[in-house]
Amino acid sequence: xxxxxxxxxxxxxxxxxxxxxxxxxxxxxxxxxxxxxxxxxxxxxxxxxxxxxxxxxxxxxxxxxxxxxxxxxxxxxxxxxxxxxxxxxxxxxxxxxxxxxxxxxxxxxxxxxxxxxxxxxxxxxxxxxxxxxxxxxxxxxxxxxxxxxxxxxxxxxxxxxxxxxxxxxxxxxxxxxxxxxxxxxxxxxxxxxxxxxxxxxxxxxxxxxxxxxxxxxxxxxxxxxxxxxxxxxxxxxxxxxxxxxxxxxxxxxxxxxxxxxxxxxxxxxxxxxxxxxxxxxxxxxxxxxxxxxxxxxxxxxxxxxxxxxxxxxxxxxxxxxxxxxxxxxxxxxxxxxxxxxxxxxxxxxxxxxxxxxxxxxxxxxxxxxxxxxxxxxxxxxxxxxxxxxxxxxxxxxxxxxxxxxxxxxxxxxxxxxxxxxxxxxxxxxxxxxxxxxxxxxxxxxxxxxxxxxxxxxxxxxxxxxxxxxxxxxxxxxxxxxxxxxxxxxxxxxxxxxxxxxxxxxxxxxxxxxxxxxxxxxxxxxxxxxxxxxxxxxxxxxxxxxxxxxxxxxxxxxxxxxxxxxxxxxxxxxxxxxxxxxxxxxxxxxxxxxxxxxxxxxxxxxxxxxxxxxxxxxxxxxxxxxxxxxxxxxxxxxxxxxxxxxxxxxxxxxxxxxxxxxxxxxxxxxxxxxxxxxxxxxxxxxxxxxxxxxxxxxxxxxxxxxxxxxxxxxxxxxxxxxxxxxxxxxxxxxxxxxxxxxxxxxxxxxxxxxxxxxxxxxxxxxxxxxxxxxxxxxxxxxxxxxxxxxxxxxxxxxxxxxxxxxxxxxxxxxxxxxxxxxxxxxxxxxxxxxxxxxxxxxxxxxxxxxxxxxxxxxxxxxxxxxxxxxxxxxxxxxxx
Numbered sequence: 001x002x003x004x005x006x007x008x009x010x011x012x013x014x015x016x017x018x019x020x021x022x023x024x025x026x027x028x029x030x031x032x033x034x035x036x037x038x039x040x041x042x043x044x045x046x047x048x049x050x051x052x053x054x055x056x057x058x059x060x061x062x063x064x065x066x067x068x069x070x071x072x073x074x075x076x077x078x079x080x081x082x083x084x085x086x087x088x089x090x091x092x093x094x095x096x097x098x099x100x101x102x103x104x105x106x107x108x109x110x111x112x113x114x115x116x117x118x119x120x121x122x123x124x125x126x127x128x129x130x131x132x133x134x135x136x137x138x139x140x141x142x143x144x145x146x147x148x149x150x151x152x153x154x155x156x157x158x159x160x161x162x163x164x165x166x167x168x169x170x171x172x173x174x175x176x177x178x179x180x181x182x183x184x185x186x187x188x189x190x191x192x193x194x195x196x197x198x199x200x201x202x203x204x205x206x207x208x209x210x211x212x213x214x215x216x217x218x219x220x221x222x223x224x225x226x227x228x229x230x231x232x233x234x235x236x237x238x239x240x241x242x243x244x245x246x247x248x249x250x251x252x253x254x255x256x257x258x259x260x261x262x263x264x265x266x267x268x269x270x271x272x273x274x275x276x277x278x279x280x281x282x283x284x285x286x287x288x289x290x291x292x293x294x295x296x297x298x299x300x301x302x303x304x305x306x307x308x309x310x311x312x313x314x315x316x317x318x319x320x321x322x323x324x325x326x327x328x329x330x331x332x333x334x335x336x337x338x339x340x341x342x343x344x345x346x347x348x349x350x351x352x353x354x355x356x357x358x359x360x361x362x363x364x365x366x367x368x369x370x371x372x373x374x375x376x377x378x379x380x381x382x383x384x385x386x387x388x389x390x391x392x393x394x395x396x397x398x399x400x401x402x403x404x405x406x407x408x409x410x411x412x413x414x415x416x417x418x419x420x421x422x423x424x425x426x427x428x429x430x431x432x433x434x435x436x437x438x439x440x441x442x443x444x445x446x447x448x449x450x451x452x453x454x455x456x457x458x459x460x461x462x463x464x465x466x467x468x469x470x471x472x473x474x475x476x477x478x479x480x481x482x483x484x485x486x487x488x489x490x491x492x493x494x495x496x497x498x499x500x501x502x503x504x505x506x507x508x509x510x511x512x513x514x515x516x517x518x519x520x521x522x523x524x525x526x527x528x529x530x531x532x533x534x535x536x537x538x539x540x541x542x543x544x545x546x547x548x549x550x551x552x553x554x555x556x557x558x559x560x561x562x563x564x565x566x567x568x569x570x571x572x573x574x575x576x577x578x579x580x581x582x583x584x585x586x587x588x589x590x591x592x593x594x595x596x597x598x599x600x601x602x603x604x605x606x607x608x609x610x611x612x613x614x615x616x617x618x619x620x621x622x623x624x625x626x627x628x629x630x631x632x633x634x635x636x637x638x639x640x641x642x643x644x645x646x647x648x649x650x651x652x653x654x655x656x657x658x659x660x661x662x663x664x665x666x667x668x669x670x671x672x673x674x675x676x677x678x679x680x681x682x683x684x685x686x687x688x689x690x691x692x693x694x695x696x697x698x699x700x701x702x703x704x705x706x707x708x709x710x711x712x713x714x715x716x717x718x719x720x721x722x723x724x725x726x727x728x729x730x731x732x733x734x735x736x737x738x739x740x741x742x743x744x745x746x747x748x749x750x751x752x753x754x755x756x757x758x759x760x761x762x763x764x765x766x767x768x769x770x771x772x773x774x775x776x777x778x779x780x781x782x783x784x785x786x787x788x789x790x791x792x793x794x795x796x797x798x799x800x801x802x803x804x805x806x807x808x809x810x811x812x813x814x815x816x817x818x819x820x821x822x823x824x825x826x827x828x829x830x831x832x833x834x835x836x837x838x839x840x841x842x843x844x845x846x847x848x849x850x851x852x853x854x855x856x857x858x859x860x861x862x863x864x865x866x867x868x869x870x871x872x873x874x875x876x877x878x879x
Contacts, residue, residue, distance in 0.1 A: 004050075005062035007032075009071045010042060012049070013128040016100040016157050018135035020128070022055035022075070024048045033871055052132040056083075078119055078126055082133035085112065089272045091134055092167075093152050099161040101151040103138055104131045107173060109201045145233055174216060175199045176227045177274045179209075180252070180260060185280075187339045187346050192252040194260075196241070197276075198224060211248030221246065227273065234267040235259070257338040258351040281339065281348045282319075287356045289379055290316040291370050292391045301397075301439050304367055311370035311394065313362040313379075317353065319343065324357075333358040368585040374398040376616045380596075385612075400434070401619040414461035419454060419487050424624055424631050428455045431622050433462055436532070436559035441582035443538065443562040445623040447809075449789075449817020450632060452563045453483045456534060459561070461488055465508045466531025471552065473537050474514045476787040478763040480536070484510050496521075503528055515540050515548050522551035533557035537787060538564040541581065542574035544590060553581060565813065566806040567621060572598040575617070583620055626816070638816050640826040642840060645707035647689070647831050647875075654688045654695060655834065655875050663873075667866050675862040678869065682835065682861060685873060687732070689831040690800055694735045702742045708799060708829050709742065715827060716748060719795050720775055726795040729811050731781045731802055739799070740778055750776040755783035766790065781811055790814040794822040799829055801836060805843055833876040 007024040014020040025047035026032065032039070037048035050058075056079055062068035063076030085091075085105045090112070094104045105127075108116070119126045136155075143153040151158035160167075177197045182190040198216050200206035208214035210224055228247055232238035237256050241247035252260070265275045277283065293311040298304040317324045317332065319342065324332065332340055332354060340347045362381060365373060373379040374390035375398060390398050411430040413421045421429065428444060432455065435442040444452050460468045470480055477495055484493040492509025495501075497517050506528060518525060533555055535541060541549040560582045568575050576593045579586055587593045601610045626632050647655060662681040669677055687695040691706040702709060712728070719726050730736050733754050743750050751774050753765050769777045770792045777790065781802055793815040802808055808828075816824045830836045864872065 004036075004048070004058050005065055005068040005072045005076075007072065008069050009059070009075050011075065011125060011129045011132075013125070013132065015096050015098040016102040016135060017096070017104070017128065017131040018052065018102070019157070020052050020132040021049040022052055022059070024050065033874070036867065036871070052129075053136045056133060074120055075129070078129050079133060081115060081119070082130045085130065086134050086137050089270055091138060093147050093149070093163075095160055095164040095167045099159055099164075100157045101149075101154070101160045101163075102131065103135045103143075103152065105134045107201050109204065148233075173201055174220060174223055174227075175201060175272050176210075176224055176231070177276060178250075178260075178268070179276045180257070181278055185278075187281075187337075187341075192254075192257045192338075194250040194252055196224065196228070196248050196250075209248065211246055227271075231268055231271045231273045234271060235264045254337055261338060261348060261350045262352055277348060280346065282345050283348045284320045285317060285347060285349065285353055287315055287317050287353055287386075289362060289373075289381060289386050289388045290314055290391055291365065291374060291379075291388060291394055293367070293370065293394045294392075297393050297397070309367040310364035311367065313365050313370075315356040315360045315362065316389075317357055319347070329357045329360065366585075369588075370394060371397070371401075372586060372616055375402060375619060376612045378612055397438075401438070401440070411462075414458055416461050416490070417454075417458050417487055418489055421454070421458060422451070422632075425451050425455050425458075428452075428622060428624075429458050429462065432456075432459045432561060435620070436463070436561065439559055440620065441560040441562075443564065443567055443578050443582055443621045445564055445567045445621055447565055447625045447813065449813045449819075450624060450626065451818055452565075453480065453536075454487050456561065456563065457484060457487050460510065460532060461491070463531060465491065466558075467506050467508055467528065468510050468532040468534060469525065469528070469530045469555065469557065470510060470512050470534045470536060471515055471518045472512065472535075473540060473787060474516070474759045476536060477512050477514065477759060479787060479789065480510070480512050496525075515552075518555070519548045519551045522554050526555045530555070530557040532559055532561060534561045534563065535578075535581065536563045538562035538578050538581075539566055539574065542577050544573075544577040544580065549577060549581070565810055567623070568806070572602060572613075575621075579617060579620055586620065587616075632818060635816070635818070635820060636823045638812075638824045638826065640812075640828065642828045642830050643711060644830050644832045644837070645711045647707055647834065648692075648705055650692050650705055651688055651707065651831075652875060654692055655685060658684050658688060658695075659870075659873050659875065663866070663870055666869065678862040678864075681873065685835050686800055687735070689834055689836055690730070690732065690735050691738060693738055694732065697734075702738060702745075707831060709739070711829060712739070712797065712799065713746070715795075715797060716743070716776065720748070724795055725769070725772070725775045725793045726777070726797060727790060727793045727811075727815055728776060728778050728797045728799055729781045729784075730778075730799040732800065733780050735799065736778045736780060743776065748776055749774045750778055752778040753784050754780035757783070769793075779811075779814075781807070784811070784814070788814045789817065789819065791817060791819040791821075794820075794824055796824065796826045797829065798827070801828065801830070801839065801843070803839055803843065835873045838872055 004024045008027050010023040010025075012021045012023060021038070023042050024032065024037075025042040025045045027045070032046050032048050037050040037054070040047050040049055059072065059076040059079040060083070061076070062072040063080055065073070068076070082105065085108075090105050090108060091103050092106055094102050096102045116126055116130065117123045139153055139155050141153060144150055149160070149163065151160045151163070177199060178194045179197050180192055180194050182192055184190055196210040198208050198210055198214050198220055200216070208216065210220070214220060225242065225247060228238055228241055232242060237250065237252070241250050260275055268275060291311050291313055293309070317329060328342060331342065332349065335349060335354060338349055338351070340349050365379070370390075371394070373388045374394055377388055378385045379388045411426065411433060413426060413429065428446070432442060432444065436459070444455065446452050472480060474497070477497060481493055481495065484491055494506070494509070494511050496503065496511050496513040501517070503511070503524065513525070535552060541552055543549060562578045562582050564578065567578055573590065573594060576587050576590060576598075588596070597609065597613050601613060624631050626635055658681070662677065662684070666674060666677045666681065684695060689708065691702065691709055693700060693702055693705065704710070716726065728739065730739070736752055736754065740750055740752050751765050751768065753762060757765070765777075766788055768774055769790060772792060777793065796812050796815050798808060798811070812824075812826050828840075830840050861869065861872065
């Protein structure tokens with residue numbers, strides 16, 4: 001519904017406020033979609049009316065959307081202000097003029113009231129809108145506990161005229177706080193007292209004790225009693241105040257002081273009642289969990305990390321940053337009051353900290369869990385994330401791993417390497433050497449074209465030339481063999497692929513095999529003593545349950561290295577699959593990983609958790625991009641352009657017919673059947689947008705029937721006239737064959753590479769293109785989107801979109817990589833008014849989140865409601 005933010009917006013108040021409506025209308029009179037809100041008119045134009053609760057998401061996003069209508073931005077600011085006031089507890093029950101129950105914002109402090117006034121020319125209407133947002137939010141059992149009235153938890157309007165006098169008591173101009181003190185300062189034996197203080201909302205500097213000459217007027221006592229009654233519902237000791245003629249002071253038991261030091265203060269603050277402590281009492285006591293392991297490094301780190309070694313895990317307390325001694329911890333543990341005399345000062349002690357002083361020992365952690373906790377600085381204790389620090393050798397290991405790419409440790413490139421490594425490649429070699437020498441493995445995830453292959457060859461030479469097994473897609477066997485012979489002349493290199501393959505006499509050098517062959521011959525490969533096992537284009541084993549991934553795990557090696565330009569294509573579970581192979585156990589089980597990390601990061605967008613996760617995996621994954629400063633300054637510019645084209649009449653008619661028929665079927669389905677129908681619909685629409693002949697599966701005339709094909713002709717005419725070369729990617733082999741036939745009819749020389757092309761022919765096609773024998777290279781995106789070096793091309797055309805930025809970037813990088821000397825232009829063809837245009841907008845937004853989480857591509861659309869799906873695929877005016 002984000003497009004609603006482009007509309008002009010009005011607010012229509014109601015009684016009760018939560019039944020108000022937000023009105024969206026186009027000043028230019030444009031039609032609005034059906035199936036959303038209540039259709040109608042506003043200012044003589046078609047309009048949609050949405051309940052306030054339904055409009056909140058649209059308006060809150062419109063506040064910072066530069067494309068949103070100014071009125072949508074204004075009401076978006078009001079929406080955010082309303083949500084902030086609710087979060088601060090600025091809510092009070094009220095009875096409306098019509099006698100209905102309602103929640104209203106307030107009472108407001110002076111600064112808050114000023115924000116309301118500054119929001120627009122009609123502060124009263126803004127205030128009614130704030131009430132409308134607030135009125136719908138606290139409708140839960142908590143509202144009954146807060147008010148004692150069931151009506152204020154109900155969604156439907158309730159007649160509560162009889163509560164008007166009761167509700168008036170909530171229109172307070174004051175707030176209340178508790179000042180905790182010990183009269184006379186006798187912390188050994190004196191009783192703690194909570195003194196009730198009054199604060200003026202209009203003048204924050206005006207503060208006075210309720211029991212003294214406060215100057216707040218005669219209603220202050222009643223207003224304070226109302227506030228305290230509300231606060232007593234979350235902390236029952238305040239009930240005793242309500243039995244006093246003047247609820248000014250409360251003598252506290254020690255256990256009640258302990259509650260105020262912990263959970264009770266948090267709950268009271270949520271009701272607007274803050275707790276203040278004597279300044280002379282120190283509260284600078286903190287706890288952290290400390291990990292300690294062996295005093296000296298183990299002789300076999302991989303065995304220790306994968307074995308049953310346990311690391312001691314204990315609570316450690318510090319005062320003012322200085323660690324407490326064992327005697328001080330004992331003193332703290334034995335204290336029977338919430339105050340302790342420690343280091344010549346009185347110390348307030350949270351009962352939870354005192355418990356940690358008594359129960360210092362925690363459950364020991366396994367070696368891999370301990371390493372993970374040391375790297376992230378946190379661990380889970382009793383369901384809560386707590387700060388963790390490591391000591392001794394474990395801290396030394398953490399520093400070695402975390403600083404593996406710090407650039408401080410010099411490492412010369414191997415003398416046998418027939419090339420000069422760039423600085424970033426040398427840093428990559430140093431990182432790989434550090435990780436593999438520890439037996440931990442790692443994933444080199446540089447952008448395509450930055451030289452992962454040569455860096456791995458340098459690592460092989462640096463380690464002494466022991467046998468390295470490289471598992472890669474069939475299309476890359478030739479590239480690996482050429483690169484080894486070129487950069488490590490004299491190094492043995494053998495293909496383990498095809499008939500007659502064998503491992504006889506392997507003592508060093510490289511053995512190259514494909515994922516398919518590896519899956520078939522895993523047992524034979526596992527019998528060989530490998531120094532390194534390398535998975536190139538490691539996204540091929542991103543599904544840990546696949547036979548290929550399971551087979552790869554059975555092949556041992558002194559170290560494992562994954563190479564990929566896209567460690568995460570769709571979900572974080574793919575990253576788990578790669579790192580659990582390179583460094584088994586680092587991320588725990590897949591189920592545990594999904595529960596602890598993936599769900600909250602992907603679905604809940606938990607940024608703090610994402611940051612901790614990055615701390616954990618960063619040492620094991622080296623990621624550099626072409627755009628990073630100093631990485632590849634010699635690369636020319638790359639320009640990406642989305643080129644929109646209109647559908648032909650034939651395409652538009654086909655498109656609408658497909659949508660109409662498919663949506664009728666989808667509305668009557670559910671579960672897996674519905675998901676299949678949604679996928680079928682999206683596939684059909686993409687084919688219609690490509691060319692009617694692809695969707696209809698016909699072999700007839702092609703020219704004049706597709707806007708995309710016409711645009712491709714224009715692009716190729718210009719590119720070829722300028723002496724350029726172009727890669728044309730499509731995800732459909734059938735579409736590529738249609739383009740091939742069409743261009744042949746026009747006399748344009750082409751060649752075509754797809755998944756069924758034999759390895760030897762692939763290599764010939766690549767060489768022909770690089771040699772300039774043919775200017776147009778048609779490629780199947782899935783089969784040719786990785787591994788190929790096609791720097792002859794200075795143009796890349798994405799005829800249709802894969803709906804995953806990472807996959808498209810990989811394909812583009814066939815041309816935009818080291819060795820490219822000319823600027824590269826990337827053309828992404830999109831049909832106007834169609835699902836392609838809407839998805840293109842999503843892809844632009846999605847790219848900003850790609851490093852923390854990527855969506856599930858087409859699969860995500862299967863979860864849309866019927867209304868949302870219809871809005872996504874409908875054909876709009878420009879087609």
